[in-house]
Amino acid sequence: MFETITIRNGVVLLLIRLRAAHLDTVNHTALKYASETWTLRKQDEHAVSVIQGAVENRRLGITLYTVQVRARSSEFRQGKGSAMSLLTPRDRQSDGLVMTVGPRRLLDEPLGMSNER
Structure with missing residues (x-):
């Protein structure tokens, strides 16, 4: 199996025999057990x-x-839109920072002016 590995221009190439041996030993076994139902x-x-x-x-x-x-x-x-909503990367880059601080508390402004919800 290992004699099928050759080196060309510094790159290791796997030939068909090695790929076939890999398919037989790994993929078929995985497919066999994955297709069973429990x-x-x-x-x-x-x-x-x-x-x-x-x-x-x-x-x-x-x-x-x-x-x-x-x-x-x-x-x-x-x-x-809820007070516990997740931030997307676009929201994190926006001017208005929205983050949760404690139960049902929302920060609307970057400087921390909070609104009770």
């Missing part, structure tokens, strides 16, 4: 859904504090 108990389904929710919250930048205030993640995805 039955999940309700307890396992709940564990998977909790993990999926945690990954989604992490990707959206939702903190545990936001979850405790009961702000729904659908509000963030749909872009509804």
